Amino acid sequence: METILEIKDVRKQFGKKEILKGINLSVREGEIISVLGPSGCGKSTLLNLIAGILPLDGGSISIHGKEVSNVKGMTPAENRNINMVFQDFALWPHMKARDNILYGLKIKKTEKPEMEERLQEVVSLLHLDGLIDQYPSELSGGQQQRVAIARALITKPAIVLLDEPLCNLDIQLRIEMRTEMAQLFHSLNTTVFHVTHDPSEAFAMADRIVVMNQGVIDQNDIPSSCYMHPKTSMVAGLLGAGNCLKKVEIISKNNGFARLKVEESILEGQYSRQSVVDDCGLELRFRPEDCFWRDEEEENAIPVTVVMSTFEGGVYRVKVETDDREGFCVLHPKFLSAGRRGFIRISRERLYVYE
Numbered sequence: 617m618e619t620i621l622e623i624k625d626v627r628k629q630f631g632k633k634e635i636l637k638g639i640n641l642s643v644r645e646g647e648i649i650s651v652l653g654p655s656g657c658g659k660s661t662l663l664n665l666i667a668g669i670l671p672l673d674g675g676s677i678s679i680h681g682k683e684v685s686n687v688k689g690m691t692p693a694e695n696r697n698i699n700m701v702f703q704d705f706a707l708w709p710h711m712k713a714r715d716n717i718l719y720g721l722k723i724k725k726t727e728k729p730e731m732e733e734r735l736q737e738v739v740s741l742l743h744l745d746g747l748i749d750q751y752p753s754e755l756s757g758g759q760q761q762r763v764a765i766a767r768a769l770i771t772k773p774a775i776v777l778l779d780e781p782l783c784n785l786d787i788q789l790r791i792e793m794r795t796e797m798a799q800l801f802h803s804l805n806t807t808v809f810h811v812t813h814d815p816s817e818a819f820a821m822a823d824r825i826v827v828m829n830q831g832v833i834d835q836n837d838i839p840s841s842c843y844m845h846p847k848t849s850m851v852a853g854l855l856g857a858g859n860c861l862k863k864v865e866i867i868s869k870n871n872g873f874a875r876l877k878v879e880e881s882i883l884e885g886q887y888s889r890q891s892v893v894d895d896c897g898l899e900l901r902f903r904p905e906d907c908f909w910r911d912e913e914e915e916n917a918i919p920v921t922v923v924m925s926t927f928e929g930g931v932y933r934v935k936v937e938t939d940d941r942e943g944f945c946v947l948h949p950k951f952l953s954a955g956r957r958g959f960i961r962i963s964r965e966r967l968y969v970y971e
Contacts, residue, residue, distance in 0.1 A: 617644040620680060620774055620807045621666065627674030628661055635661045637831040646805040648798065650812060650822035652847040652854065659826040660779070663811045667700055667777055668693030699768035703780040705760045711765045714748040720771040738766040741800060746770055747778040758789050765797065769806070782817060794820045815855050827851045847888055849899045849970040857901040857968060859944035864900045868969065874969045876900065879940055881918040885967030899970045904933065906966035909947035910959040922952045929949040936960065
């Protein structure tokens with residue numbers, strides 16, 4: 617597949633603070649890329665550089681092989697053949713849905729027959745029949761989102777930029793819309809650059825996930841690899857491995873695994889060196905759903921004491937502590953009373969060690 621977007625050694629700073637520290641990324645035709653990361657990691661700044669809203673301070677950005685931005689200058693946003701869907705939808709309140717959708721074609725002075733033909737195409741694709749003569753205030757959040765997507769697609773851009781497009785919707789609508797959007801973009805072979813702070817949204821939509829951390833890319837991989845083999849502690853934590861133990865000693869390393877001493881227990885887990893921007897020492901990370909309560913000691917298990925159990929619909933989230941009072945959470949089908957002693961077993965493939 618052809619490379620549509622090429623980002624080479626892109627740098628950006630505000631004042632003395634370096635926000636992007638040399639980003640390199642290629643996006644292929646028809647690919648949905650989700651850029652994920654905590655607040656302040658630089659993902660929105662990167663989106664604005666691609667859109668032409670901000671000038672860059674180093675490197676270059678090319679679309680279809682043509683440079684649109686470098687340190688010497690930049691192609692205006694309106695000439696980049698890019699459209700954006702904003703998190704607040706950004707619809708003109710005084711225009712009906714029809715006029716909002718057609719706005720880009722009117723600016724391009726498209727002939728009226730072609731405008732009507734394209735309008736009917738996007739109305740049919742996005743199930744907007746009967747809604748295009750209503751004002752945004754008369755539409756639900758999901759309907760407004762569909763209008764915003766229709767407006768972005770109708771001009772047939774090279775790339776659609778999504779700026780946290782679902783964050784203002786309620787959770788059930790968010791789940792429905794992310795599936796619909798992924799199906800729509802794939803059916804049209806649309807190239808999408810999607811920025812979000814929500815891992816579940818990225819997993820549901822992306823062909824590839826790019827995880828950013830303090831202005832660099834920590835991991836650029838397919839969703840399943842990011843989840844199963846997170847390369848840094850930050851990636852692991854962002855993708856659900858919120859349990860963290862620091863009182864850990866590495867005994868040996870072999871074939872991508874480390875043998876560890878955790879208090880008096882011996883464990884094994886996936887081993888990885890940290891990103892250069894991280895400095896959090898030795899960490900052991902794992903997910904609550906990858907922990908298994910045992911009444912007796914087993915291989916790859918550590919002794920714990922139950923602190924409390926809370927019901928979360930179908931399972932209990934149980935907070936436990938090690939003998940050194942390091943706390944973490946596990947999921948269990950039954951209530952476990954405070955003070956109960958037991959062991960937590962963790963699969964070596966789901967135990968992540970970062971040095």
